[in-house]
Amino acid sequence: MEKIRITLPDQSVREFQSGVTGIEIASSISRSLEKEALAVSVNGKVRDLNLPVTSDSSLRIITFDSDEGREIYWHSSSHIMAQAIEELFPGTRFGAGPAIENGFYYDIDSPHSFTPEDFSKIEEKMKEISRRELDIRRRELSRDEAISFFKSTRPDPYKVEILETTIKEDDTVSVYNQGGFTDLCTGPHLPNTGRLKAVKVLSVSSSYWRGDASRQVMQRIYAITFPKQSLLDEHLFQLEEAKKRDHKKLGKQLNLFMFSPLVGRGLPVWLPNGTIVRRTLEAFLRDELLKRGYVEVITPHIGNLDMYRTSGHYPYYSESQFAPMKVEDEEYLLKPMNCPHHHQIYSNQPRSYRDLPLRLAEFGSVYRFEQSGELNGLSRVRGFTQDDAHIYCTHDQLKSELINAIELTQLVFKTFNMPVKTRLSFWDPENKDKYAGSPEMWEQSQQEILEVAQDMGLDYFIGMGEAAFYGPKFDFIVKDAIGRKWQLGTVQVDYVMPERFGLEYVGPENTKLKPVIIHRAPFGSMERFLSILIEHFAGNFPTWLAPVQVAVLPISDVFNEYAASVEKELAAAGIRVRLDLRNEKIGYKIRDWETQKVPYMAVIGGKEAESGSVAIRQHGQGDKGALPVSEFVQKLSSEIASRSLN
RNA sequence: GCUGGCAUAGCUCAAUCGGUAGAGCAACUGAUUUGUAAUCAGUAGGUUGCGGGUUCGAGUCCCAUUGCCAGCUCCA
Numbered sequence: 012m013e014k015i016r017i018t019l020p021d022q023s024v025r026e027f028q029s030g031v032t033g034i035e036i037a038s039s040i041s042r043s044l045e046k047e048a049l050a051v052s053v054n055g056k057v058r059d060l061n062l063p064v065t066s067d068s069s070l071r072i073i074t075f076d077s078d079e080g081r082e083i084y085w086h087s088s089s090h091i092m093a094q095a096i097e098e099l100f101p102g103t104r105f106g107a108g109p110a111i112e113n114g115f116y117y118d119i120d121s122p123h124s125f126t127p128e129d130f131s132k133i134e135e136k137m138k139e140i141s142r143r144e145l146d147i148r149r150r151e152l153s154r155d156e157a158i159s160f161f162k163s164t165r166p167d168p169y170k171v172e173i174l175e176t177t178i179k180e181d182d183t184v185s186v187y188n189q190g191g192f193t194d195l196c197t198g199p200h201l202p203n204t205g206r207l208k209a210v211k212v213l214s215v216s217s218s219y220w221r222g223d224a225s226r227q228v229m230q231r232i233y234a235i236t237f238p239k240q241s242l243l244d245e246h247l248f249q250l251e252e253a254k255k256r257d258h259k260k261l262g263k264q265l266n267l268f269m270f271s272p273l274v275g276r277g278l279p280v281w282l283p284n285g286t287i288v289r290r291t292l293e294a295f296l297r298d299e300l301l302k303r304g305y306v307e308v309i310t311p312h313i314g315n316l317d318m319y320r321t322s323g324h325y326p327y328y329s330e331s332q333f334a335p336m337k338v339e340d341e342e343y344l345l346k347p348m349n350c351p352h353h354h355q356i357y358s359n360q361p362r363s364y365r366d367l368p369l370r371l372a373e374f375g376s377v378y379r380f381e382q383s384g385e386l387n388g389l390s391r392v393r394g395f396t397q398d399d400a401h402i403y404c405t406h407d408q409l410k411s412e413l414i415n416a417i418e419l420t421q422l423v424f425k426t427f428n429m430p431v432k433t434r435l436s437f438w439d440p441e442n443k444d445k446y447a448g449s450p451e452m453w454e455q456s457q458q459e460i461l462e463v464a465q466d467m468g469l470d471y472f473i474g475m476g477e478a479a480f481y482g483p484k485f486d487f488i489v490k491d492a493i494g495r496k497w498q499l500g501t502v503q504v505d506y507v508m509p510e511r512f513g514l515e516y517v518g519p520e521n522t523k524l525k526p527v528i529i530h531r532a533p534f535g536s537m538e539r540f541l542s543i544l545i546e547h548f549a550g551n552f553p554t555w556l557a558p559v560q561v562a563v564l565p566i567s568d569v570f571n572e573y574a575a576s577v578e579k580e581l582a583a584a585g586i587r588v589r590l591d592l593r594n595e596k597i598g599y600k601i602r603d604w605e606t607q608k609v610p611y612m613a614v615i616g617g618k619e620a621e622s623g624s625v626a627i628r629q630h631g632q633g634d635k636g637a638l639p640v641s642e643f644v645q646k647l648s649s650e651i652a653s654r655s656l657n
Numbered sequence: 658g659c660u661g662g663c664a665u666a667g668c669u670c671a672a673u674c675g676g677u678a679g680a681g682c683a684a685c686u687g688a689u690u691u692g693u694a695a696u697c698a699g700u701a702g703g704u705u706g707c708g709g710g711u712u713c714g715a716g717u718c719c720c721a722u723u724g725c726c727a728g729c730u731c732c733a
Contacts, residue, residue, distance in 0.1 A: 116728095126662080216728030217660030223730090228660055231728065259725095263668085272706090272724055281693060348733060382658055382731065391732090479733060503733095530733095567690045594690080602694035616692055626693080634693055 016299055018069040033060040037072045043613065047074040047238070049206070050083050050199045057083070059149055059199045075238050085110035085202040087147065088137075088210070088236040089117050094192035095136035096121070096232070096536055099129075105194065106169045106229050112247075114235030118218050124232050130212035136212050144189040144205035149198055156197065157184045165446075169220065170195045209243035210236045228450055239564060253493060258545035259388040265608065267541075268389065270385030277386040277393035279538055284558035287587070289537055291556050292544075293374055295654070296398055296533065299422065302416055304369040310352035312376060316342040321511055322351045323447065327480070330451070333380050333393075349375035350530060353401045354512045357526075362516040367526060368404035368412050374537070375399045389542035396537045402529040403514070409527050411501060413463045413485075420487055420500045422532040422579075427547065428656055429489040433469045434498075435460055436484045446480050447507040451553070456504045457483045481507035499540065503530040554610045555651045560587045562604040563625075566597045566616040573620040577613060577640055584644045586651070603631060610657065613643065615644040629657075 013029040017036060027036065033051030037060070051058055057079055064070065073080045078360045089108035092115075096103055100123040108117030123129075152160070154174055161170040173195060175279040178184060187196045189204055201207075205551050212234040220227040237243045254260075262268050267285030274280055281289060297307065319325035324347065325332070334341040346352070352369045362369065385391050404412045417433075424431045437457050438446050446453065461481050464471045478484060484503035488496055505528040507513070517526045534540035544556075554560050561581055565574035571592055581588040589609075591600050597614060604612055613625035618637070625643055626645045627635040638646070650657070 074695095124661080214727060215661070218729045219659080228729090230661080235727085270725090276724075322733095324733065331732070350733085379732080384658065384729080385731070387726085481733080564693090566692050569690070594695060596689095596691050597693060598691090599695055600693090605694055612693085614693060618692090628693060 013065065016066070016067045018067075020071050028066070029065050030063040032063055033058070033070070033072065036064075036070065040072070044074075048072045049074055049080050049201055051078070057199055060202045062149070082110045083199055084201065084206070084238065085115040085236065086196075087204075088207060089115040090147075090187065090189065090192070090194050090196070090200070091137050091140050091204055091207055091232055091236075092133065092210075092212075092232065093117050093119070093194060094140055094189065095133050097192060098140075098474055099132060099136055104167050106170055107173075108194075114213065114233060114401040116231050116233045118220070118229040118231045120220075120229055121226060121373075125215045125232060127197065127215070131213075131309040133212050133234075134210050137207060137236075140190070140204050141207040142205070142496045144203055146203055147187055147189045147200045149185055149187055149200070151183055151185050154178070154182055154184050158187070159184065160193075161195065165484070196271065206238060207236055207237050210234060218250040240600065249493070253495070253546075256549045257388075258390070261545050261550040262389070264284070264606075267545070267558075275393070276383060277381060277391070279389055279394070279441075280391055285541070287558045288544075288552065289541060290555050292534070292537065292540070293398070295426075296423070297372075299419055300370075300372045300400070303370075303419060305372040307372050308353065308356055310346075310349060310356075310373060310375060311377075312346055314346050314352060316344050318351045318355070319344055319347075322354075322508065323480075323511060324348065324351070327573065331379050331381065333378055345378040346375075347377055347378065347379050349397060349399045350401060350508065350528075351512070353399075354508060354514060354528075357401075357403050357514055358512065362403075362526075364405055364516055364518050364524070366517060368402050368408050370400060370402045372398075372400035389538040392536075392538050394437055395539070397532050398534045398537065398540075399530075399532050402531070403509075403516075403526040404529070405516070405518075405524070406527055409459060409529070410463055410466075412448055412529055413460070413504070414467060416502045416529055416531045417463070417467060417469070417485060420502065420531070423500070423533045424487065424489050424656055427544065429491060429547065431470075431487050431489045433464060433471040433621060434474045434477065434486040435464055435471055436474045436477035436479075436486050438478040438483065442476065446478065446630065448481065448510075452506045453483065456506060460485065479503055479505075481505045489543075491543060492549070493546075495546075497543050498532045498635070499535050499543065501531065501535065504528075505530055551608050551651055552610070553654070553656045555654045557608070557610050558587065558588050559607070559609045560647065560651070561589075561613055562600075562609050563588060563590045563613045564597060564600045564604070564615065565592065566614065568592070568594065570617070570620050571614050574615045577625055577638070580640055581613075581644060581647070584648055586647055601628065611647065632649045 015029045017027055018024050032047065034048060037048040048060055050073045052058055052073055053064060057073065073083065075081055075084055086109065089110065093105050093108055096119060100121055103119050103121035106118035106120065109115065111249045158171055158174050161167050174184065184195065184196055186193050187198060187200050212232065214229050214233045218229050218231040220229055235246060265284060266282050267288065268282055269280050271280060316325060325344065328347065332347045333345045335344050356371055357369065374396050376394060378394045381391060381393055402412050402416065417522050418512055438453050443450065482504040484501055486498055487500040488498050490496055499552050508528055509525045514526055515523045516526055563574050563578045565571050574590060578588050578590040593600065601612060608630060610630045612628040614628055615625055624637045624639045626637045627643065629635050
């Protein structure tokens, strides 16, 4: 029989008989690799382990440690879950069941209405199917054969629809079979159901067949699986951690903000503690803006509807705005964005090229009608405040202004120790009529954005079809302390609004020219940013942001007077301090302030009163020893001024 | 908006088959004078989200409604 040469990732070359399978190659390398192998990549193409390799190839064994390995593992798991559900609840029909970032789901149409009580049954059945050690086998057949198979042999209208629409171009399709269960799938898949070791069904919710609200409602069952129980335990632990950080829960516990049905859904109310955090963030940004040549403005919360007709926002976005209100003979809109107001400030007076760039900044509150099902804590609200600014500049200034704006957002993320990736959001060239402005303008501004990203050495990628209707943008995607990704901050180029609003300036040649506008918001919205920050810090704000920075705790009322003098000294230095004179033991007071996540406690007893010092206790770290009061004030002041993360 | 789930004291939660709404913490009062994550005792706290219905009797069952949560759809 013919020999073939297989090149492994370490560049070693081994000879095998032609027709050797991936699993045989894995087992020739080591027992453990044989056990861990999920699929193979042959010349860059991912395939089933049990398919024969018949020519010289470069080959890589795929395990659970890689993204593609997890995807295959979870995709196969979704088939096993489908089989389990079919055995438990006959009559169920199956829609789509892909792997997702953390686990997988299957959209099903079933006479049974699933509740969390069914989860353990499904888990048990999945483990049972694993113990049956069923081979998972690929079979290729013509599309017509497949259609008749899913019409008569194994009736499933959803699979038929996929065959007749989504993949109608393909002549040959593949199905995978395990025991009595067969699913339409391109694969690849695990070789055997026995690979499934640990499983957790997580939740059930609803979805529409093909995401279309006019079509069949499906039940979507989410689950996750692992090749080892310990990996599942670890994952569940992390889910618990994320839950503990939930900003809605911490917002309540730390008295940061509230909601009231009487105020209205999606309309957050800021409590004194939350207001301190928010105002401190605003002050941080305002200082940085002023340093960078911005000027601050204030505009009203409503605007004449005609202004939004001019901007093109109305009626284009009317379904996501609060309905216009009629006043005398005019109509007004609760403002959904600040831009048009700022454009009016620009055109309030003639502008010369010498006036540019003009950088108008505003913490501007806007109102958008989000669908009720979309509302979520502070992350998705109907009234929020943007840290907005519009930069009006000449075309020559565009690049340096973009750099100026991007540097500010970078500073913000660095301050909170959040790693950031930049998405260059370009238009969708297949769908040009969604956008305003000429194709030439788009090509040009996208080119400029690309150059800026390269010049600044940004860690970037391109997102086709992610642009705003008026221009391309930079979007910043950050990672929080537990590795979750959030889209925050944006810098957008706009050639369209100057046109619509007839904005101009007088150039050096005494001709009228159009400025370019940059829209930018490093936080995006204060509300959403706060929600992310609360979860990022798990409520443990760094000292400069903490609502209360120090609690002064006398151990008995004998020391109240000295404690009050310490409080005074701290307060005089601008430190947010609280004096706890309650008639309680020191352990009680400490516990109470620890749960409030106050960064520092100054414990005061006889020794401290005598020596003019305080015993420092740091949140989460315990006793740090005594310091003279003046030194403590100095230490805190510098920690606050440097916005240290502790 | 759609689908599903949930709603009990300020907070976290209990209440068996439909049979007298309860605990811990917080609050208040008093005692205690305290050294690094909960001192002790007592008091008060409720139209069980709101509105209907079934029943001798509803926190519990049914209908409607408001809000919250998960997801879908949407996101200038």
